[in-house]
Amino acid sequence: xxxxxxxxxRDFLKGKAAARAAEDLVDRVAPAQLSDPSRANSPGGYLLxxxxxxxxxRFQVMLDxxxxxxxxxxAIEALDLVDELEAQMTVYRDDSEISRxxxxxxxxxxxxxxxxxDLLRRAVELHEQTDGAFDITSGLLSKVWGFSRRExxxxxxxxxxxxLNCTGSRHLRLDAERSSVGFDRQGLEINLGSIGKxxxxxxxxxxxxxQQVNDFIWHGGQSSVLAAGSGDATVDNDDGxxxxxxxxxxxxxxxRRVAEIRLCDAALATSGSGSQYFHHAGRRYGHILDPRSxxxxxxxxxxxxxAPTAAEADALATALYVMGAEVAMQYCxxxxxxxxxxxxxxxxxxxxxxxxxxxxxxxxxMVDTPNRP
Numbered sequence: 001x002x003x004x005x006x007x008x009x010r011d012f013l014k015g016k017a018a019a020r021a022a023e024d025l026v027d028r029v030a031p032a033q034l035s036d037p038s039r040a041n042s043p044g045g046y047l048l049x050x051x052x053x054x055x056x057x058r059f060q061v062m063l064d065x066x067x068x069x070x071x072x073x074x075a076i077e078a079l080d081l082v083d084e085l086e087a088q089m090t091v092y093r094d095d096s097e098i099s100r101x102x103x104x105x106x107x108x109x110x111x112x113x114x115x116x117x118d119l120l121r122r123a124v125e126l127h128e129q130t131d132g133a134f135d136i137t138s139g140l141l142s143k144v145w146g147f148s149r150r151e152x153x154x155x156x157x158x159x160x161x162x163x164l165n166c167t168g169s170r171h172l173r174l175d176a177e178r179s180s181v182g183f184d185r186q187g188l189e190i191n192l193g194s195i196g197k198x199x200x201x202x203x204x205x206x207x208x209x210x211q212q213v214n215d216f217i218w219h220g221g222q223s224s225v226l227a228a229g230s231g232d233a234t235v236d237n238d239d240g241x242x243x244x245x246x247x248x249x250x251x252x253x254x255x256r257r258v259a260e261i262r263l264c265d266a267a268l269a270t271s272g273s274g275s276q277y278f279h280h281a282g283r284r285y286g287h288i289l290d291p292r293s294x295x296x297x298x299x300x301x302x303x304x305x306x307a308p309t310a311a312e313a314d315a316l317a318t319a320l321y322v323m324g325a326e327v328a329m330q331y332c333x334x335x336x337x338x339x340x341x342x343x344x345x346x347x348x349x350x351x352x353x354x355x356x357x358x359x360x361x362x363x364x365x366m367v368d369t370p371n372r373p
Contacts, residue, residue: 050075054082055090055197057221061204064215074211078204085200088116089192091139101181102189109173109180117179119199119311120172120190126315127169130331134319135291138167139191145296147287162187164294198269198314201226205310217244217263218310223270223317226310227263247367251301251343252350258302258343259354260365267310269317272302290322297322299344301352306339306359316340325355332357339363 048071051060059082063071088097101110112120123136139148140163146153155163166187173182181190192199197220205226208216215229230242243264250256251272261268273286273296290297303321307313316338320328325342332340339358346352356364 048072048075050079052079052082054079054086055200055220057197059200059204059218059220061208061216061218063208063213063217067215068213070211071213074208074213077211078207081207082200082204085196085203088113089196089199091189091191091193098190098192105181106183106186106188109175109178109182111178111180114179115203117174117176117181119192119195120181121174121176122311123192123195123315124169124172124174126312126319129335130316130319130323132168132292133290133322134194134315135167135169136190136192136195137169137171137188138289138291139189139193140166140187141289141291141294142191142287145287145289147289152287160294167291167294194318195311195315197221197224198226198267198310198312201267201310220310224267224310224314225263225269226267228265230264243363248302248304248341250352252352257367258352259304259341259367261304261306261341261359262363262365263306266306266308267313268304268306269310269313270302270304271317271321288318288321297324299324301343301345303328303343304341306363308337312338329355329357 047062048065049060049062050072051058053059059079061075061078063075065071068074087093090096091098091102093099097112097116101112104110120136123134126134127136141160142148144155144159144163146155166185166189171184171188172190173184174180175182201218201220201224204218205216205228208214209228217225217227219225225246227244227246243262246261246263246268247257248259248261248270250258271288273288286296286298288297289295300321303317305313305317305320307316316331320331320340320342323331325344328340328342332338336358339360340356341359341364342355344353344355354366
C-alpha cells in the first residue's frame with residue numbers, strides 16, 4: 001500500500017495537492033468546497049490518501065484525516081478486501097472462483113459465494129434491461145479480437161462465428177436457492193471485467209460505512225468512481241450544494257475536460273476506446289465490443305454514467321456506449337435513477353457533440369472545450 005499522504009486546503013488552492021490527488025482519476029477529483037481560504041485551518045483541513053494496485057489499476061480512497069480517527073485502519077481493511085475480490089473474480093488465475101466456475105459449469109451446476117452469486121444475478125438483469133448490450137459472457141469475443149491481451153487484431157470469420165455462438169447471458173442458469181450457476185453450452189465463459197471494479201468499490205465502501213466513515217471518495221483506475229457524503233462536512237460549498245467534483249476528460253484532446261459532475265452518495269463510470277484500438281484497412285477498431293454482433297461498437301467516443309452503485313455505473317457505461325447516443329438517452333428516460341453523458345464525433349473533424357440525460361439541476365457543468373485547428 002502506498003504511504004498515506006496529507007493534503008492541506010492551501011495546497012489545493014495553489015494546485016499542488018490537487019495534481020497529486022488527481023493523477024489516477026477520470027480527469028481530476030477534489031472536494032468542491034476546498035475554495036475558501038479563510039477555512040483552510042479548520043478541523044478536517046486534511047485529506048488522507050490510501051492506495052494500492054489491484055485489478056490492473058490503482059485503487060485509491062481520499063477521506064478526512066481529522067474527522068475520522070479510524071480512517072487509516074478502515075481504508076487498509078477495505079483495500080485488503082479489494083485484493084480478496086480480485087483473487088475471487090479474475091480470469092487470469094486458474095484457482096479463482098470465476099475460473100473454477102468457467103471450467104465446470106457446462107458439465108454441472110457450480111455453487112458460488114452468495115455475494116458473487118448476487119453480482120452474477122444483477123449482471124444478468126442488466127443484460128436483459130439493455131437488450132443484450134451488456135454481457136459478462138463476451139470474453140471469448142475479446143480473445144478472438146486480441147483485446148484480452150491488448151494485442152488487437154482483425155479476426156477471421158471462422159474464429160469469430162464460434163465465439164459469438166458461445167456468447168450470451170441467456171445461456172446462464174442461475175439457481176438462487178443453491179447460489180449455483182450452470183452453463184447450457186460448452187465453451188461459455190464469464191468475465192467480470194466490465195463490472196468487477198465497480199463491484200469492488202461498492203464492497204470497499206461498505207467496509208468504510210461499517211467503520212462509521214461516511215464521507216469519502218474512491219476510484220478504481222481512470223474509469224470508476226464512488227463518492228459518499230459532501231466531500232468535507234465541515235465546510236460548505238460556494239453554492240451550498242454538497243458533493244465531490246469529478247472532471248470528465250475530453251475523449252480526443254486528453255489535456256482538456258468535457259464536463260464536471262458533482263457526485264454525492266452515487267457512483268460514476270466512464271467507458272471509451274481511446275486507449276485500446278487498432279487500425280485495419282484504414283478503419284479504427286476499438287476494444288469495446290457489441291456482444292450481439294461480435295464487432296466493435298462504433299459511433300460513440302466516450303460514455304459516462306451516474307448510478308446508485310459503482311457496479312451498475314460500470315456495466316451501464318459499457319452498455320450505453322454500445323447502444324449509441326439516441327438509445328442511451330431513451331434508456332435514461334426510462335430509468336430515472338440513471339444519468340448519462342455521451343460524447344460523439346462532431347460534424348467537423350476533431351470536433352465533438354455531447355448528449356446528456358437524467359442529471360439533476362446543478363449536477364452537470366459543461367466545460368468550454370474549443371475545437372483545435
